[in-house]
Amino acid sequence: MKILVIGGGGREHALAWKLAQSPKVRKVFVAPGNGGTASGARLENLNITDVQELRAWAASKKIAFTVVGPEAPLAAGVVDEFRKHGLRVFGPTRAAAQLESSKAFSKAFMKRHGIPTAEYETFSDPVAAHAYVDKMGAPIVVKADGLAAGKGVVVALSLAQAHEAVDFMLVDNTLGVTHNEGGARVVIEEFLTGEEASFIVMCDGKNVVTLATSQDHKRLLDGDEGPNTGGMGAYSPAPVVTPDVHARAMREIILPTIRGMEADGIVYTGFLYAGLMIDAQGHPKTLEFNCRMGDPETQPILMRLKTDLVDVMMAATEPGPHGRLDTIELQWDRRIALGVVMAAHGYPLHPRKGDTITGIPKIEDDAVVFHAGTAMQDGQLVTSGGRVMCVTVLADNIKQAQQRAYDVAQGIHFDGMQYRTDIGHLAVKS
């Protein structure tokens, strides 16, 4: 079987690595891929990014199914394009991907369907937005409508910060936000407190299968300080998601979302990721939806998955009104998986490219370095993006996982590398 994975980050390396372990697989193509997927066992990079070209290529190569990693091709309608031509693909349609690509859409959706989330208002007029900030007071959260690669959210602790965020999102639009049809908009919402977790499921149009829980570390620096990033590390499972919180998240958030989308005329297929804020009483609220797996959450989650992912994807994409995920029961390694992201000099604002990388160890059963922003240049592995790689390990407990991951990380070198030294700190306390 030949498979296509769309994307080129750490999440896509992990997806391709896991799919390539199946005895049914001859080759996993990754478009465009990275320095890790260029040389992995049964992996091959494909230098195509245009959606129609990818579809034509997949049809001509008799690709069994395609898995879409990142949000941008989903929001651009890659799933619609593949399906229109009868190709199997796992991901949400463009309409369904609005749950992530538009904060205004997802907030209005949650309000309409009674799904727990922060109170909010949407604005395109800066004067009204500033007045609302003054009325509500700080702390308050300002979010750009559209895709902003994890940088479109300002948690403003002071009124001044909130006003500044409104200006740079609404007046200047310096973020380079995409897919925000109808001009710049912001969502301004209530500040929530609690502990965050990533709750990810797979949906085939009807049946829902939950993945192992995880927790991401969004801030650049130790102790959850510094600017927000795409994610500096993650581990699975997340102890904050107790069986009770898990049941609530399914009952109050995931299932009403999938049923609500269907009621609104949009069948949901693909990964659905609810970013949860869980309060001290164990009540989860939805911070955001993503219509894909998390990066770096995917890396530890897939390290723990024992089931053949090809079987899962074949069931999920079975042609017909919906797939056959009801026949799948996922098996998880009971150990803890933990991933530490090594980022480039200047990340998140101005990551430097072209630094030579050395010291990456060979893949082992309990330690894998998933590549992200890496590329081969004249036979040499170099940095080519903000998040360069994610050192991901399995161990019996969180302390051992930290020790193992940081042992591996210390052997790796590139100039200007940055990584957090406290990934998993909330789980150590619990």
Ligand code: AMP
């Ligand atoms: P989002 O992209 O919407 O998940 O926001 C990015 C990060 O900002 C989240 O992971 C939270 O840490 C923080 N955040 C977002 N919304 C809120 C909120 N309403 N209250 C507190 N923190 C928030």
Ligand code: GLY
């Ligand atoms: N790690 C957060 C995300 O993938 O959105």
